[in-house]
Amino acid sequence: MGHNILKYNTDKVVSRLGISHVPEGRMIFGNLSVTENLTLAAFARKDTEAVVKDRKWVFDLFPRLEERKNQLADTLSGGEQQMLAVGRAYISGRKIMLLDEPSMGLAPLLMLDMFESLKEINRTGTTILLVEQNARLALKFAKRGYVLENGKLVLEGRAEDLLDDPAVKKAYLGA
Template sequence: NLTVTENLILACFARKDTDQINKDRKWVFDLFPRLEERKDQLAGTLSGGEQQMLSVGRGYMSGRKIMLLDEPSMGLAPLLMMEMFDALKEINKLGTTILLVEQNARLALKFAQRGYVIENGYLVLKGQSDELLNNPDVKKAYLGA
């Protein structure tokens, strides 16, 4: 029942740095222009992709040092999926650590610096993302090569 802007403000409930909060909100709107276009719209009426953007924006607004994301590409069209990962790269460049759980292994490994392959609850492989992308076992089992 909250608007896009109200959701972003709510994420800052534990913050006291008003000037930085306003700068962060502008940065989120620059990162996701669709959210700015819909800033007065009820969040529940946004498309699935826009709701994903808002979720990431709220996480950013919280004053985070780390973000845990579960399947941020789920249900997104390919173009929107790439926009989401480009946005996550920008958030990461600003110093936020991102822990990503993602079934799209190729996309996740291209985004990540390190990767961990978990199978049936067990860690079966770990390493630098480029090493995992080039690992023949990973290619065969997870990348469709």
């Protein structure tokens, strides 16, 4: 977006640049309710009406969160906590969402639901950068893929091309 991210304090990366993060392990505020977690995520936003609209959109995307909106976050299931972490990132500022292992600890059906939800978020115009060990699943939903080995970029391309590449299948997809 034409900005050098290194010149911004971390709090401004979210509020000014619209970059949000879903960390590995979710890092939700367990002693707060679902609604309080979502409200806290929007602390830097001044567009109150848009925040209300975004919260409704998150509840539409993740109906379980609306059912549990007054429940303490640490009493949610792992899948519900992941929904909350993604919803929190969406509300905080969502030009770009960075996600670290969003499928970790989720049952297979919940993984698919999570990736469908991320696809829907992407359709709203949000760019998603995803780090995921389940490469096959990630590439099925991604437009582009990047393969890192020991911190170095070794391969990149369209996701469907990487899924079809025999060398990628053998080395990274277990085929």
